[in-house]
Amino acid sequence: MSKKVAIIMGSDSDFPVVKDAAAELKSYGVPYEVHIMSAHRTPELASEFASKAKENGFGVIICAAGMAAHLAGVVAGHTTLPVIGIPMKSSFDGLDALLATVQMPSGIPVATVAVNGAKNAAILAVQMLAINDESLAEKLAEAKLKMIEGVKAKEAKVQQMIAEL
Numbered sequence: 001m002s003k004k005v006a007i008i009m010g011s012d013s014d015f016p017v018v019k020d021a022a023a024e025l026k027s028y029g030v031p032y033e034v035h036i037m038s039a040h041r042t043p044e045l046a047s048e049f050a051s052k053a054k055e056n057g058f059g060v061i062i063c064a065a066g067m068a069a070h071l072a073g074v075v076a077g078h079t080t081l082p083v084i085g086i087p088m089k090s091s092f093d094g095l096d097a098l099l100a101t102v103q104m105p106s107g108i109p110v111a112t113v114a115v116n117g118a119k120n121a122a123i124l125a126v127q128m129l130a131i132n133d134e135s136l137a138e139k140l141a142e143a144k145l146k147m148i149e150g151v152k153a154k155e156a157k158v159q160q161m162i163a164e165l
Helices: 012-027 043-052 071-076 092-102 118-130 134-163
Strands: 004-009 032-036 058-066 083-088
Touching: 004 012, 004 043, 004 118, 012 032, 012 058, 012 083, 012 118, 043 071, 058 071, 058 092, 058 118, 071 083, 071 092, 083 092, 083 118, 118 134
Parallel strands: 004 032, 004 058, 058 083
Antiparallel strands: none
16 A cells, blocks of 8 residues: 655645645545645644654655745655645745745755646655555556547547648
8 A cells, every 4th residue: 555645735725726636646546635734823733744744654745835835845844755845826826835835945855846736746746656656656657648648639630620621
């Protein structure tokens, strides 16, 4: 059985985006938990969760936060597990959250996906877990093949429409 993925969001207002990460993890059969913690409003809770995450069976932590977006950095500072940040679009079209998530000091890395990029955060978490889980690696390979077939089908459709002009 694969390790769990933690999905932590700074606010319940992040859930409409974050649910895409949960759905993607579920599609791969990866166990996950979703929690609300704030780097600023509940810093002790966030640091305690992060410091105990490995012993609690987690393999990757995904953090979604907007505005100042310090959640992923606070979590990364308290664990050796990989942390993936999802900058949330709130103010400044999410640029403030993107910069706050990606600009980490040396020694405290946070992998960062696009603004509101929850699905890619989940796929990245699955890729990380797949390093030691061959069944997950096979599921990822199947997903890539489906993506290729989907693009090929779209290409054939476009070529048919061009031929009919």
